[in-house]
Amino acid sequence: MRLAAWIATVVCVACVHDSVADEAKWYTQAAGFGYSAPVTFRQFTRDWSGEVTAGNTALQHAQAESGVEYRDWGVGVFWRDDGEARFSADTAQLYSLLKNKQALEVGKRYTIDLDIEHARSSGLRVFHRMNYDSWLTLTLGASVFNSDKLIYGSMRGAITATSNKDYDLNEVTVDYYYSRDVLFKRVVSAPRGRGFAFDLDLVARPAPAWTLRLKTENMLGNIFWRSAPYTRARVDTNNKSYDANGYVHVQPLLSGKQDERDYRQRLPLLVDTRVNYSVFEMLDVVGVLTYTPVQRFQAAGIAWRSGAQWEHTLFYTFDLAMVTISTRFAHGYLSLGADRNSVPAAHALTFALGFTLPLGDY
Numbered sequence: 001m002r003l004a005a006w007i008a009t010v011v012c013v014a015c016v017h018d019s020v021a022d023e024a025k026w027y028t029q030a031a032g033f034g035y036s037a038p039v040t041f042r043q044f045t046r047d048w049s050g051e052v053t054a055g056n057t058a059l060q061h062a063q064a065e066s067g068v069e070y071r072d073w074g075v076g077v078f079w080r081d082d083g084e085a086r087f088s089a090d091t092a093q094l095y096s097l098l099k100n101k102q103a104l105e106v107g108k109r110y111t112i113d114l115d116i117e118h119a120r121s122s123g124l125r126v127f128h129r130m131n132y133d134s135w136l137t138l139t140l141g142a143s144v145f146n147s148d149k150l151i152y153g154s155m156r157g158a159i160t161a162t163s164n165k166d167y168d169l170n171e172v173t174v175d176y177y178y179s180r181d182v183l184f185k186r187v188v189s190a191p192r193g194r195g196f197a198f199d200l201d202l203v204a205r206p207a208p209a210w211t212l213r214l215k216t217e218n219m220l221g222n223i224f225w226r227s228a229p230y231t232r233a234r235v236d237t238n239n240k241s242y243d244a245n246g247y248v249h250v251q252p253l254l255s256g257k258q259d260e261r262d263y264r265q266r267l268p269l270l271v272d273t274r275v276n277y278s279v280f281e282m283l284d285v286v287g288v289l290t291y292t293p294v295q296r297f298q299a300a301g302i303a304w305r306s307g308a309q310w311e312h313t314l315f316y317t318f319d320l321a322m323v324t325i326s327t328r329f330a331h332g333y334l335s336l337g338a339d340r341n342s343v344p345a346a347h348a349l350t351f352a353l354g355f356t357l358p359l360g361d362y
Helices: 002-014 089-099
Strands: 024-036 057-070 073-087 109-132 136-161 167-178 193-207 210-236 240-242 248-250 253-266 270-280 283-291 296-307 310-317 322-329 332-338 348-358
Touching: 073 089, 073 136, 089 109, 109 167, 109 193, 136 210, 136 253, 167 253, 283 310, 296 322, 310 332, 322 348
Parallel strands: none
Antiparallel strands: 024 057, 024 348, 057 073, 073 109, 109 136, 136 167, 136 193, 167 210, 193 210, 210 253, 210 270, 240 248, 270 283, 283 296, 296 310, 310 322, 322 332, 332 348
């Protein structure tokens, strides 16, 4: 579907009439943000092999879009991946120990508390830009899409370490929907979802020195899954075996229900608010507040202009100790950020890039 939509977009661009081309533009943009509190983001997405630190949230939001703008209207195809998790410190520590076959703390009762959601989608987005004199620009977008990856649910209970290699489950319950059963390895047919969402981008200049920007994504976002597999059950550990090194291997016994049903998944609302105040003609101070359902992030920095078409920004995100540098020029922008000086060691990573090319130039 993604390939067919991309080909259709390219064909539309190639067929734009010369009389329209002067006002038409081709745009491409991509952005991503990843954060993991307990381990580095790379370890979070791989093997959890590093040291577990404090923190109880993780998230990733990535997207790419390409399309055509004509005057105040635009249409594009997109791909996006949204995932968020909240968990107790014990949940993160225990998962890391079991994943890497490290010694459990004998007698310790690990509290299990996990909420997780993940969706991957691709589809079509249409948007319209409205200008109100010189002080307000409002862009409204609507998206329809297909989704092919689903995780949405929770796990509650406790696990007690009976030795440094063995454990018992205490009233552990699971309630989750999925396209692949990562917990109990149940063989299922992956469901297909169809969804819609709205977005808003508002830029206001209430006074000569002030600029306000509000950007929201996934407003009223919903995915409707047909025949989504789900498990709602209590998990027991009466069925155990041990490997050659003495580590326990549990074949969970479920007391509850495994079935399929239609399900509506709500997408996480994402909000980014930015305030610029012009100190000098070429220099602004900037404040940023970013909202996600699992955590809020606050940042501050400066923006300076080095010419009529060049603007640079430098931000520091207090909650993450992350530095972000970006540059905007005539036909594009680039932004990179991290909380460490190397990608493998980073807990937080962000990037954004995009460019717009007038079709009349070709």
